[in-house]
Amino acid sequence: MLSLSRKDLISLVIFAAVVVAMPLWLAPFGAAYPGLMQKFAIAAIFAIGFNILFGLTGYLSFGHAAFLGVGSYTTVWTFKLLGMEILPAIIFAIIVAGLFSLIIGYFSLRRTGIYFSILTLAFAQMSYSLAYSVLTPITNGETGLLLARGDPRVLDMAFGNQVDGAGLPFPTLFGMELGGYGGFYLCAVVLILSFFISQKIFASPFGMALRSIKSNQMRMSYTGFDIKPYLLTAFVISGMFAGLAGALMSVTDPLAGAERMKWTESGNVVLMTILGGVGTLFGPVIGAWLIEYFENIFSAINYNMLNGFFGFLPDGVRDVAVTVSSKFVGEGWHLTLGLLFVVVVVFLPGGVMEGVRRLSAYFKDRTGRTPEPVTKASAAE
Amino acid sequence: METKDNVVLHVADVHKRFGGLHALADIDLQIEEGKTHAIIGPNGAGKSTLLNVIIGRLAPTSGAVVFDGTVLTGKKPHEINQLGVARVFQTPEIFADLSVLQNVMTPAFARRDGAFRINMFRSTDNETEIREEAEAILEDVGLIERRGVNSGALSRGDKRRLELAMCLIQKPRLLLLDEPTAGMSRHDTNTTIELLKKIKARGMTKVIIEHDMHVVFSLADRMSVLAGGRIIAEGLPSEIKGDPRVQEAYLGGAYT
Numbered sequence: 001m002l003s004l005s006r007k008d009l010i011s012l013v014i015f016a017a018v019v020v021a022m023p024l025w026l027a028p029f030g031a032a033y034p035g036l037m038q039k040f041a042i043a044a045i046f047a048i049g050f051n052i053l054f055g056l057t058g059y060l061s062f063g064h065a066a067f068l069g070v071g072s073y074t075t076v077w078t079f080k081l082l083g084m085e086i087l088p089a090i091i092f093a094i095i096v097a098g099l100f101s102l103i104i105g106y107f108s109l110r111r112t113g114i115y116f117s118i119l120t121l122a123f124a125q126m127s128y129s130l131a132y133s134v135l136t137p138i139t140n141g142e143t144g145l146l147l148a149r150g151d152p153r154v155l156d157m158a159f160g161n162q163v164d165g166a167g168l169p170f171p172t173l174f175g176m177e178l179g180g181y182g183g184f185y186l187c188a189v190v191l192i193l194s195f196f197i198s199q200k201i202f203a204s205p206f207g208m209a210l211r212s213i214k215s216n217q218m219r220m221s222y223t224g225f226d227i228k229p230y231l232l233t234a235f236v237i238s239g240m241f242a243g244l245a246g247a248l249m250s251v252t253d254p255l256a257g258a259e260r261m262k263w264t265e266s267g268n269v270v271l272m273t274i275l276g277g278v279g280t281l282f283g284p285v286i287g288a289w290l291i292e293y294f295e296n297i298f299s300a301i302n303y304n305m306l307n308g309f310f311g312f313l314p315d316g317v318r319d320v321a322v323t324v325s326s327k328f329v330g331e332g333w334h335l336t337l338g339l340l341f342v343v344v345v346v347f348l349p350g351g352v353m354e355g356v357r358r359l360s361a362y363f364k365d366r367t368g369r370t371p372e373p374v375t376k377a378s379a380a381e
Numbered sequence: 382m383e384t385k386d387n388v389v390l391h392v393a394d395v396h397k398r399f400g401g402l403h404a405l406a407d408i409d410l411q412i413e414e415g416k417t418h419a420i421i422g423p424n425g426a427g428k429s430t431l432l433n434v435i436i437g438r439l440a441p442t443s444g445a446v447v448f449d450g451t452v453l454t455g456k457k458p459h460e461i462n463q464l465g466v467a468r469v470f471q472t473p474e475i476f477a478d479l480s481v482l483q484n485v486m487t488p489a490f491a492r493r494d495g496a497f498r499i500n501m502f503r504s505t506d507n508e509t510e511i512r513e514e515a516e517a518i519l520e521d522v523g524l525i526e527r528r529g530v531n532s533g534a535l536s537r538g539d540k541r542r543l544e545l546a547m548c549l550i551q552k553p554r555l556l557l558l559d560e561p562t563a564g565m566s567r568h569d570t571n572t573t574i575e576l577l578k579k580i581k582a583r584g585m586t587k588v589i590i591e592h593d594m595h596v597v598f599s600l601a602d603r604m605s606v607l608a609g610g611r612i613i614a615e616g617l618p619s620e621i622k623g624d625p626r627v628q629e630a631y632l633g634g635a636y637t
Contacts, residue, residue: 002502200502201501203506204501204503205500206499206500208479209487212476215477216477220476224496225491226496229497
């Protein structure tokens, strides 16, 4: 049940190594601090889950941020009501996000194509607005849901885990508080697990059925498959992943706000998946990391840093270089991201992963070490 | 009308109207187990409509389609398939993004696991039995060499052969073929006829809609001639060939 093919096993080992070694290889990029790497891991989990719906079935949801938000709120509520233990909070978040996506998915999946996307968007925006208005008792409106000293925390109280001193309680994993790196490694482990689950789904008959649905729905139903439950399952699985990502956000920083449900968040995960490569295993992760990097590092570059970077140039030229490049960094990081997105979509419709594939094919061709397999050779007509 | 013994498919008094157009009228067909039944007729005679009614893609205005004691009318396509009815389309419907082998394995899962099952923790690579079965079928239709190819890259004739393989792996009791050789070269047509003859030996019931008289006369045990939405003649191919009404309505003397 837990076995993987040789190829997938190698991918998993490489992936795990890359994730665990993030503090090392992100250092030269100036991104090796736990708070950011945590974000990298969480965004990647969100994108991996989204890819199970969008990548395998082709159904483009524009409302996945709703499940992210639900996961966050559930986590904070679990902290408030039950206790600060992380695992139950995460499990509840996944269950509630799953139920929520079951309802939204059930209605949205009655339509296909753009109508499906619009329905999911409508549901998510509705949740966002409700969180700000009617549901304020649950979401605490604009302030966001916060922990308080007066929370019941039934289990913590029962086991005598009182808050010491004047501060708020911290989330704990089996009784231990997570420090900065603790939070990152928790997210890293969950990310590796998520990657593994996505590998299992991709390689399973279930995954093949989802891909067949994407390829030809009519043939699928005349082949004896009841399509609806397959789509709904994929939708719920990806909703649960989003809930998990939302839970981790609140675990590493125990608060939840409605802005996590906003449509820009939903759009972000779509961008991540497309940028990295829809329907590939690594693509969504790469896309998530790229976008998080731009959002957090590129946006922090300022005039002084640019002046330092172009310091070797003569004065006049340097001023021009700094003025021009300053439009692309700092507050202008959206411009760079937009251009990158356009370039990738126009020249590499399969995302960064297609670039990787083309490059490896090119090098294989040049070195001529790997002869084309027989089956591939006969493809040329 | 009474259903005779060993009749596997009974199209009983089917009418189909599209607005003012009476596309099918008084259709009564009884198809015996293990037989190949051809439906011929000029363009616009209602052949494809009839097939769509049988497969549940269109609901008849009145009448019913009974397959082996079960009323198919009103059932969903996947339910009809689960009962043992498979269909080859006029333009090949395959999973163009999947490999040839995966195209054949997917229907095998539908047959083994039913209409819905989340087998998320199994691996397709470990489904040895189904893969071997799929390879055997690909061997039969002559596509085994190309099992790893993306099926969208196949020629039209090969796509049709692939679609046939996808139906065959389900071992359906009834196979519906909508012009299985349309757009094929003479050579491909002959290979397809040979292939269909081979299936015939396995005792599968088949309904074929076909324009090509060469195909019809090589395969059919019985024929029905459809014109203007009505069956104007039914019988053995030899009888149909000589029927003056049929010649007038369709054959026009050209094929005799």
